[in-house]
Amino acid sequence: MHKTAGQRDPAAAFPLAHGRDDAGERRQANRAVAVSAVGLAATGLVELLLAVVTGSVGLLGDAIHNLSDVSTSAVVFLGFRLSRRLPSERYPYGLERAEDLAGIGIAVVVWASAVFAGYESVRKLIEHGHTDHIAAGIAGAMLGIAGNQIVARYKLSVGKRINSGTLIADARHSWLDALSSAGALAGLVAVALGQPWGDAVAGIAVTGFICHVGYEVTRDVVHRLADGVDPEIVTVAEEASGSVPGVVHAHARARWTGRTLRVEIEGWVNPELTARECDAIGHLVADQVSRRVPAAGSLTWIARAGPADPGC
Known part of the structure; x- marks a missing residue:
C-alpha cells in the first residue's frame, strides 16, 4: 500500500545542483x-612607532585601529575553524553559526577602538598637546591609507566570492581604517599649515569614522544572527517552487548559518500522491531553486496534503 502525501514523513532534504566547494x-x-593580518600588523606597528615619535593622536588612533584588526583576524580565523565541526545530536546544524558569532567579536573590537581613539583625541584637544616630526607622521598616514585599501579590497573580494558575512564585515573594518588614516593625514597637514589643533580634531573625526563602521558591522551581524535575509530571496524561492508542476502553492523560509543559505519550502500537493511522487516533485523544486537562488546552499522540502489557502 502506497503512502499518500498526507501520510508521508513531513520533510526531506535535497541536494542542490550547484554544490559548493566548502x-x-x-x-x-x-x-x-x-595575509591581511600580516599586512595590517606591519602597517600598524610602523604607524604606532611614528605616533610615539610625533605625538600625533590621529596617527595613534589609526595605529591602534590597525593593530586591532590583527586581533579581529584571529577571531575570524577561530570562527572559521569552529564552523568546520560536523553536525551532532547536540548541534544538528554543526557549528556554522560560529562564523556569525565571530562577527560579534569584530564589533566589540571596533567599538573599543572608538572609545580609545576618542578619549585620546579629546584629551589632547583639552590639554593643547603638541605634534612633532610632521613629515614622518604624514608618511605614516599615507602608508596606512595604502595598506588598508589593499587589505580591504582583498578581503571584500574573497568574502563576496564565498558568501562570508564575517569576512565582508572584517573588510569593511579595514576600509574604515583607510578612512581613519586619511583623517589622520588631514590633521597632520593642518598642523603643518600652522593649525596645532588640527591633529586632535582629526583624531575626533577618526573616532566618528570608527563609530560609523561599528554601527554598520553591528547591524549586519545582528541581522544575520536574527535570521534576517533579503526578502527577494523568499519571493524568488516561492515563485521557483510554485512553477513546478504538481505544486499547488508554496511557502518559503530562509536563513543564513555562517556561509550557508538554508531554504525551506512548504509545498501543497495533491493528497493522493505517493511518497515517491512527492519526492520526485521535491527534486524538481530543488532544481528550480538552485537555478533561481544561486546563493542557496541547502534546501528542505516539506510536502503538505491538499490545496493551500493562499490567505494562510
Missing part, C-alpha cells in the same frame, strides 16, 4: 585572514 572556500578564507 573546503576550498575555507582555504580561501583562512588565506585572506592570514
